[in-house]
Amino acid sequence: MKKILIVDDSKAMRMIVARTLRQAGFDGVEVVEAGNGVEALQVIEGARPDLVLSDWNMPEMNGIELLKTLRANNSALPLGFVTSESTPEMQALAAESGALFLIVKPFTADTFEGALRPHLAA
Amino acid sequence: MDISDDDIRDIVSNIFSSLLDLPVEATASAPERPIHSHAYTSSVQITGAWEGAVSVECSEPLARTMTEAMFGMEKGEAAKEEILDAVGEVANVAGGNVKALLPSPAVLSIPSVTEGVDYVVKMPGTTAVNHVGFSCDGEPLVVTVLRRAS
Numbered sequence: 001m002k003k004i005l006i007v008d009d010s011k012a013m014r015m016i017v018a019r020t021l022r023q024a025g026f027d028g029v030e031v032v033e034a035g036n037g038v039e040a041l042q043v044i045e046g047a048r049p050d051l052v053l054s055d056w057n058m059p060e061m062n063g064i065e066l067l068k069t070l071r072a073n074n075s076a077l078p079l080g081f082v083t084s085e086s087t088p089e090m091q092a093l094a095a096e097s098g099a100l101f102l103i104v105k106p107f108t109a110d111t112f113e114g115a116l117r118p119h120l121a122a
Numbered sequence: 123m124d125i126s127d128d129d130i131r132d133i134v135s136n137i138f139s140s141l142l143d144l145p146v147e148a149t150a151s152a153p154e155r156p157i158h159s160h161a162y163t164s165s166v167q168i169t170g171a172w173e174g175a176v177s178v179e180c181s182e183p184l185a186r187t188m189t190e191a192m193f194g195m196e197k198g199e200a201a202k203e204e205i206l207d208a209v210g211e212v213a214n215v216a217g218g219n220v221k222a223l224l225p226s227p228a229v230l231s232i233p234s235v236t237e238g239v240d241y242v243v244k245m246p247g248t249t250a251v252n253h254v255g256f257s258c259d260g261e262p263l264v265v266t267v268l269r270r271a272s
Contacts, residue, residue, distance in 0.1 A: 009232070010210065010211040011204070011207050012189070012192040012193055012204065012207050012208040013192075013211050015192065015193055016141060016192055019194065057214070057230055058232075059232055083218065084214050084215040084216075084217065084230070085218040085221055085230055086218075086222055087221070087226045087227070087228075088226070089226055104218075104219075104222075105141065105215045106136050106139075106141040106215060107140060108140055
C-alpha cells in the first residue's frame with residue numbers, strides 16, 4: 001500500500017486533501033499528516049511515505065524549506081506542492097528545487113488525478 | 123495595479139464550489155457592518171511588489187457551515203478551534219488567488235482570525251479597493267481587498 005504524507009498547517013485543509021485523494025481514486029493509499037515542515041521531517045523519518053503533498057506557506061518551516069532540506073539530506077522523496085499561491089517565480093523555484101508539481105487551491109479531484117497518477121502507478 | 127470585483131467573484135465562486143461544495147451568490151452590494159450579531163473576520167497580508175491585505179468576513183452561522191463542509195461534519199459538530207482553522211484557510215486560499223493576479227514578487231502571510239460580537243478591524247495606512255458581498259443560503263460573506271499606500 002502506498003503511503004502519502006499531507007503537510008499543511010490547516011487541519012481542515014489536510015482533511016480536504018485526504019478526501020480529494022479518495023475522490024480522485026486513490027482510496028487505497030495510507031495517509032499520514034504533519035502541520036509544518038519540521039513535523040514533516042519527523043514523520044518522514046518514522047513513517048517512510050512514498051510521496052509528500054505539501055502546502056507552501058506554513059509556520060516554523062515552509063514547504064520550499066522542507067523540500068530543500070530533504071534534497072540537502074540526499075533524499076529523493078517525491079514531493080508536490082498543494083498551495084493557495086502560484087506565481088511564475090514560485091513555479092520556477094519549485095521546479096528547480098525538485099518538486100513534481102504545484103497544485104493550486106482550490107483544486108478538483110481531476111487535478112489530483114492528473115498530477116498524482118504518474119507518480120503512484122504500481 | 124489592482125484586481126476587479128469580478129476577479130473576486132470568480133475566486134469566491136471557485137472556493138465554494140471546489141473546496142466547500144456549498145452554493146454562493148454575489149450580492150448587488152456588500153452589507154453594512156456589523157454584518158451579523160456574531161461574526162468572524164480572517165485576513166492575510168501581502169507584502170512586496172504590491173502591499174495590502176485580503177479580508178474575509180462572514181456570519182457565525184456561515185463560518186460554522188463552511189467548517190462543517192470542510193471537515194465533513196454533521197451540523198452542530200464544529201468546535202471553535204475548527205471554525206477558526208476553517209475560516210482562516212478560506213482567507214488563505216482567497217488571498218493566494220488574489221496575490222496571483224497582482225504584481226510579483228510578493229509574500230503572503232499566515233492568516234489571522236478575529237471573532238466576536240461587536241468588533242472593529244483596522245489596518246492603518248490601507249484603503250479598501252474592493253468590497254464585494256456574497257450570500258450562502260441567506261448568510262452574508264464579504265471579501266475586502268485593502269491596498270497600502272506606497
